[in-house]
Amino acid sequence: MSTEASLMLKLKKRSRVLVSISRNSVRSRKRDENSFDSDRVYDRENGLKKGVNFKGRESGEERWALRTRKGENSLNKNRVYGRENGFKKRENFNGLESSEEGRGGESGEKRGKFRTLGSDGRKKKKIYGKEEKVENGKLWNGVGESKNKPLLTKWEEQQLKQLVEGKTDDHRTMWGPGKKGNVGSKTRHFTHEMKDKKEGSSFIKKNDQDKTWLKNKDKDKAGSYDNTEILADQPKKKKKTIRIEYPNDISKKRADDDLCIKGIKEEKKKEPEEEPVMSKNAQFRAIQPSPSILSFVENNMLGKRRLIELKRAGYNIELSAPLDNIPFSKSSERERIEENAFRNKMEFFAAANVSSSFPPPNLPEIAFAGRSNVGKSSLLNALTRQWGVARTSDRPGLTQTINFFKLGKKLSLVDLPGYGFAYAKDEVKENWEELVKEYVSTRVGLKRVCLLVDTKWGMKPRDHELIELMERSKTNYQIVLTKTDVVFPIDVARRAMQIEERLLGNQSIVQPLMMVSSKSGAGIRSLRTVLANIARFAKI
Numbered sequence: 151m152s153t154e155a156s157l158m159l160k161l162k163k164r165s166r167v168l169v170s171i172s173r174n175s176v177r178s179r180k181r182d183e184n185s186f187d188s189d190r191v192y193d194r195e196n197g198l199k200k201g202v203n204f205k206g207r208e209s210g211e212e213r214w215a216l217r218t219r220k221g222e223n224s225l226n227k228n229r230v231y232g233r234e235n236g237f238k239k240r241e242n243f244n245g246l247e248s249s250e251e252g253r254g255g256e257s258g259e260k261r262g263k264f265r266t267l268g269s270d271g272r273k274k275k276k277i278y279g280k281e282e283k284v285e286n287g288k289l290w291n292g293v294g295e296s297k298n299k300p301l302l303t304k305w306e307e308q309q310l311k312q313l314v315e316g317k318t319d320d321h322r323t324m325w326g327p328g329k330k331g332n333v334g335s336k337t338r339h340f341t342h343e344m345k346d347k348k349e350g351s352s353f354i355k356k357n358d359q360d361k362t363w364l365k366n367k368d369k370d371k372a373g374s375y376d377n378t379e380i381l382a383d384q385p386k387k388k389k390k391t392i393r394i395e396y397p398n399d400i401s402k403k404r405a406d407d408d409l410c411i412k413g414i415k416e417e418k419k420k421e422p423e424e425e426p427v428m429s430k431n432a433q434f435r436a437i438q439p440s441p442s443i444l445s446f447v448e449n450n451m452l453g454k455r456r457l458i459e460l461k462r463a464g465y466n467i468e469l470s471a472p473l474d475n476i477p478f479s480k481s482s483e484r485e486r487i488e489e490n491a492f493r494n495k496m497e498f499f500a501a502a503n504v505s506s507s508f509p510p511p512n513l514p515e516i517a518f519a520g521r522s523n524v525g526k527s528s529l530l531n532a533l534t535r536q537w538g539v540a541r542t543s544d545r546p547g548l549t550q551t552i553n554f555f556k557l558g559k560k561l562s563l564v565d566l567p568g569y570g571f572a573y574a575k576d577e578v579k580e581n582w583e584e585l586v587k588e589y590v591s592t593r594v595g596l597k598r599v600c601l602l603v604d605t606k607w608g609m610k611p612r613d614h615e616l617i618e619l620m621e622r623s624k625t626n627y628q629i630v631l632t633k634t635d636v637v638f639p640i641d642v643a644r645r646a647m648q649i650e651e652r653l654l655g656n657q658s659i660v661q662p663l664m665m666v667s668s669k670s671g672a673g674i675r676s677l678r679t680v681l682a683n684i685a686r687f688a689k690i
């Protein structure tokens with residue numbers, strides 16, 4: 151609660167006490183009231199009707215007022231109504247709080263307006279202020295003569311005085327005529343001003359021209375100026391605008407959004423523009439395969455193909471690896487393999503987990519290397535069309551030793567353990583990798599290493615490690631894309647292009663890059679032909 155509010159509450163309480171006392175002793179106090187009324191001053195100046203005939207209220211009207219108007223009862227007798235210089239005198243809260251007039255101020259006067267009665271006892275109009283009289287050179291309103299306990303202590307008077315003199319921020323006690331404050335005050339003041347002008351008052355004109363009254367505070371305290379001056383002297387208050395926030399109010403939504411958008415845009419502008427980094431997949435999709443690779447893929451029916459397409463091409467889809475057969479052949483038996491070396495039976499004859507276990511290099515060897523589960527063992531079976539000789543599994547890491555297969559008397563096929571991810575202990579896998587590196591780099595009789603790369607995933611760092619090793623050891627290697635049947639033909643060609651470009655400068659690489667599918671049999675015949683030529687010209 152603000153200081154003013156507490157003071158006003160206190161003032162109101164004390165006024166009620168006085169009212170209750172006066173009610174209980176109306177008759178006993180009537181003598182005093184009459185004697186006090188005799189002291190009132192009613193005068194007329196300049197031919198204008200002056201104030202209120204308060205004597206008319208001493209009998210019936212005043213009793214009525216005592217009954218109906220709490221807080222004003224005992225103090226009505228202290229009111230002084232007057233006009234000066236032809237103006238209707240208005241008394242506001244300020245007029246009550248000066249040391250000469252303020253004692254005994256009542257709550258009713260805070261409103262600054264009183265019900266007035268004419269000679270016929272009816273309500274005529276509302277007037278503001280009260281009359282004063284000058285006695286011994288001092289303005290006196292009769293309040294100071296009250297023998298009752300003063301309503302306010304000295305400190306309270308000081309506080310109220312500060313409030314009235316504009317040293318408070320509480321706007322509720324301020325009247326800002328024509329400038330600020332509540333609308334009612336403004337309207338009221340405006341009415342007065344217009345009326346004053348109508349009556350030809352020279353005071354306001356003088357006031358407009360001369361502001362020296364601001365310096366004359368003694369004169370102000372005496373209340374000898376019009377309230378217009380007092381009100382004009384009030385400190386300016388900012389007009390408070392109350393904005394009611396409705397839950398569905400979207401009037402500022404666009405503005406807020408715009409601010410947010412602007413903020414985001416500014417932040418985006420501040421950030422340095424980064425070049426969009428293409429993902430590996432996007433880079434792969436951007437590869438444009440050469441026409442020769444594309445034609446090779448189509449001629450060998452590489453890539454994902456529908457069974458109906460194989461049928462239309464004349465291949466018996468009931469056979470294993472149907473594309474490795476002669477089209478439109480009615481034989482259910484394995485078609486005759488064109489290369490003699492691969493017509494021979496594939497026989498397992500050695501397995502080694504250490505280099506000392508390697509068999510003597512009596513035959514030219516072709517090794518199949520690559521990551522685990524890339525299809526090494528499956529490719530051996532597909533090349534020889536002897537399914538199940540080399541064990542296969544969809545579980546990576548099945549082949550854990552170097553397995554040697556004899557293909558007749560002229561060629562040996564070597565199934566290497568895979569590297570990379572495998573269901574095996576790290577130590578075991580490390581041994582595999584070391585064994586494979588030792589084999590490809592040191593093995594005498596090794597004529598070629600088929601480095602198998604999964605067409606879907608491409609080359610991995612371990613593949614490059616092995617390539618570097620073979621480059622250093624000058625081991626001939628050839629890239630073989632496997633499982634081409636799981637990707638689209640265009641992607642087979644893209645992968646081939648990608649790897650060829652990547653390994654373009656390598657010395658030990660053997661061209662061309664091969665593309666096969668052990669499942670569909672695509673590209674197997676081409677690879678068989680290439681490998682058969684090794685066996686044909688190889689010399690130990």
Ligand SMILES: Nc1nc2c(ncn2[C@@H]2O[C@H](COP(=O)(O)OP(=O)(O)OP(=O)(O)O)[C@@H](O)[C@H]2O)c(=O)[nH]1
Pocket residue numbers: 521522523524525526527528529541542543544545546547548549550566567568569632633634635636666667668669670
């Ligand atoms: N779709 C499809 N699957 C294949 C192909 N080649 C092999 N697979 C499958 O891939 C899985 C792994 O084949 P493996 O031959 O065992 O692979 P690996 O490289 O020997 O694997 P590790 O011995 O563990 O190194 C098996 O389930 C095969 O059926 C192929 O060309 N196409």
Ligand SMILES: [Mg+2]
Pocket residue numbers: 526527528541542548549565
């Ligand atoms: Mg294997």
